[in-house]
Amino acid sequence: MKTPACRIFLFPAMVCFSIIFLLSCTGQKIVSLKTLLMGMTDRTGITQTPSPWYKLIQASSYDRKSDKVGGKGWFANDDYTQFSGVDSSKGRKEYILLDSDGPGAIVRWWMTFAGEGSYDGIIRVYIDNTETPVLQENALKLLSGQLLAGEPLSASVSPETDLKMRGHNLYFPIPFLKHCRVTIECDSIRITANSRKPSIYYNICYRQYEKGTKVVSFSKDELLQNAELIKSTNETLKSSGTISDNLNLYSSSEPISAKDSINVNIRSKNSAISKITLKLSAFDTEYALRSTVLKITFDGFQTVWIPVGDFFGTGYKKTTSSTWNSRVDDQLKMESYWMMPFKKSCSVWLINYGDQIVKADLNIESSKYKWRSNSMYFGASWHEYHQIMTAGAESEGGTGKHRDINFADIKGKGVYAGDAVAVFNTVEAWWGEGDEKIFVDGEPFPSSIGTGTEDYYGYAWSRPEIFSHPFIAQPSGSGNFHAGLTINMRYRSLDAIPFMSSISSNIELWHWLPAIINYSLTSYWYVIPPYEINIK
Template identity: 40%
Template sequence: MKNLKIKIVLLLVSFSVLSCIQAQKKSIVSVESLLNEMTSREQITRFPKQAFLTKHVSSYDRSSTSPSEKNWFHNWDMNQWEGVEDTKNGKEYVLMNEKSPGAITHFWMTGSGENRGQGTLRIYIDGNEKPVISQTIRSFIGENKEVGYPMSCSVSPETIADERGHNLYLPIPYAKSCKITYQSDLVKDGNPWETRSEILYYNIDYREYAEGTRIESFNKNSITQNKSIIQATNQMLLDGRFSQEKKLNELDNFQIKLAPGEELLVSKKDVGAAIQQLNMRIQEDNPTQSLRSIIIKCTFDDQQTVWAPLGDFFGAGYRIDAFETRYNKVSVDGNLKSKWLMPFKKSCKITLENIGETTIGVNGSLKYSSYKWNKNAMHFYTSWHQYTKVNTGVPKNMLGGEGVRDVNFVTLKGKGVYVGDVLTLFNDNLPIGKTSWTKEEGTFNYCWWGEGDEKIYIDGEQFPSHFGTGTEDYYNYAWCKAEKFSHPFIAQPSGGGNMTPGYTVNTRVRALDVLPFNTSLKFDMELWHWNKASINYAPTTFYYMMPGGESNIKPDYKGAKEEVLLDFEKLHTVDPKDQ
């Protein structure tokens, strides 16, 4: 009996030690832990237990110093460095030099000029003199065969490689510090357009963890050592799957017709759970105005947190163009799917409202799953509004101009995590002095609508910790290219309004680069380009917040009732015989 008691005690001690080891392993930030987080559907709905800030460094114009100064809209956002170092390798341009525990979560770059993207990228971890990465920047970021697609991607595949945005989503954690440099003999001092220098644009998102956070630093063997989980993550992203999926325990189907001005309940639940998937379809062959006229409203625990036109909510804008990201999918047959997990503690109510002038049929389904509400759980929010026929100003070279402005995507008060956005717009841009346009005239130079940079302020910052290099760069493509692309984290279902008058939709959903905030978040985007124009510009924003969070964006019925624009010929084209 005595021996039996000893064995039981030893067994209990062994279990205790094993549990401690497993708990410690879970608390260590590593390539593996971050990849597991990337594929978790549930983790994004809970405020991070392991505190971190998401920060950003880019090649933005360093002469932009204050919103109160004229320099705020300077746009020389290429070949701008954190520093320059003379090393045994030669001159190395410093892209990032962070001296606290953290992890790179997303790296974007593009280039111009000779040898673009063929210079050497070096990543130095924890103060070591030898880099863990030393290879051409494009081969590591967007064309990394060892990492594989889609975590390394170069979009759009229909665009020539030199004119694509190149992305890397592989996490690179570090315990103490991280320095990233670029070396190319073709980079020259002075105005790069005048010196015919190689040009580099870059944006890097990274996490800053609290001192004392246990981190397993990236090393030169990390990709090989994590090969299996990298491959599994890529496959899960491509398949649209999440780890640890909950079984569905309830399915609500509906098929309704909404008369003008009518609002109908499509689903209601009075016990805690989570919406796991939303599927809807407007009963029209080619819906356009109806995608704006049907408003989806979601109320969780007696607080309405979602108000948006149906098309924008699903990332479709107001036309059916097939694409698929991690959280939204639009099929060629008009089926709309949302996979944002939407938890609630006690109750939820989903309604659709028709603010249009005709009766509209909608059918769909809601899939529910179990969800354990706790102190870190958050509600899902969606805000939408439109800047209608807003003037984009008259820029002067790269130094701003008259009427250039920052427009607000959203401003939030409370505690939460910003997770993505969709931008739907119609570009009414014509060359200065012209009042009409015909297809026969072709593409005009500088008809791009999106030169402006994102500026994101977190927890009351006076200067934005996120300052980008252009709207298309924020959406992770480049050079205002119009080709369509679809990827788990980014998409351009339509780019027809990029270089000619027309319609464009851009989407970005965040992975490890989500933006936690403790008190507030403000997201502004510069709106300007080379020619004076008016534009319909509608941002949809997605975020999670603790109960009681507030958004400055209120239901925009006026904007949603505006006629949707698709036919630039109707707006601007004149018959040549009438000219």
């Protein structure tokens, strides 16, 4: 029987409107498709601890042998066609990708496939324990085929890569009040004790809201009623830069001698840096990108210390990219759009740790910001594992003794907002089999555990082709298969990770060959003092 393009559970528009109206009268914050979409383009939202509070969890196809931290299977690599169960109650096999009680919302969904029949699977999304799926469609059409929304909410990367070798990304939010189950039906799936075919990889990030949170579940009516908002959200996300009223401009344009610095002081109550523009020139500009460091203090708290190239997402090479939070053009003009609030003052330094003169054209734009009790300071940290030895796979002559490396450990209350890696590979082999492992608030097992570094950054199959998307980018992939530099970035939107007391963000160092490489890690976050971070 031919499967309809999309089967949607019909939720009467009048009932939906009535629920929203009644909830709004109570003064409670309502989670809905509308509020989630609006949150994606609200640059101030991430500067405040979330309300209602939520836990960010990832359901993924990680190798289930990785069942114990530090155990024998901790670095197991069969991260495909792994499911949390199978439902055969409807006369067909539906393999379960996600099964969660509400209130919640799916906020980031990535998949890729390989093998005969792997692309033919039918995804079903069941909301609030209904027997009829609210969504039913081929996986590619649902995730990146613009079924629910156009680009970039629904997109595959890189556009230069063959479609079946891409990572397929859905950033379109799917809220649910009581329950959500996501399944895949695929006649090609064969699972035995020694084999799993075909290869189906998935990462689904979802919010689990605090009990009592009012949620308007996703429905066809919600989709239709928010059609214009979906369109405008896509248009806003595709536009670089930030538009704000009452901007103040602070500038510095002067040479920085070796081992010297310049700084710009801003004293303005209830303000926020909304844009930083920097253009460097030097005899060796690429060296200057790493040896020139951006340092920022807000109200006396230093939260930013990072090489400028890594901060803006270009590493130590001249690359181009355009995302929601940063942009680098072909003239190496670098822009940041992170919102950085403060109560009374902030100071921005450029420190030249190199041995050459660096000319820096620095422009800082600030705007009015209402500081609230749940406002947070922006932070960015960086460090490098310099000339680190990789274990290599046993099948390739290595020891197989892989290890976890650390983005950052933060103690305090805040939100983890994104990260980036710059990897200089030295051999002809893929360096990024490593899975992310993120522990929140002292949990014994990571609430986010993934399926590979490129999967975490939104692409697939180690592909070197460059791409830019509002929330993910690969400005350089020359080191993916060969000796060279790879830069990967992920800026978190609705998939930002709140933490009440601590977060430990890590990723596996899992290279196919034994090699000596350089691996630098950047983290972006917001925090409420007092706090501690292990990156000094």
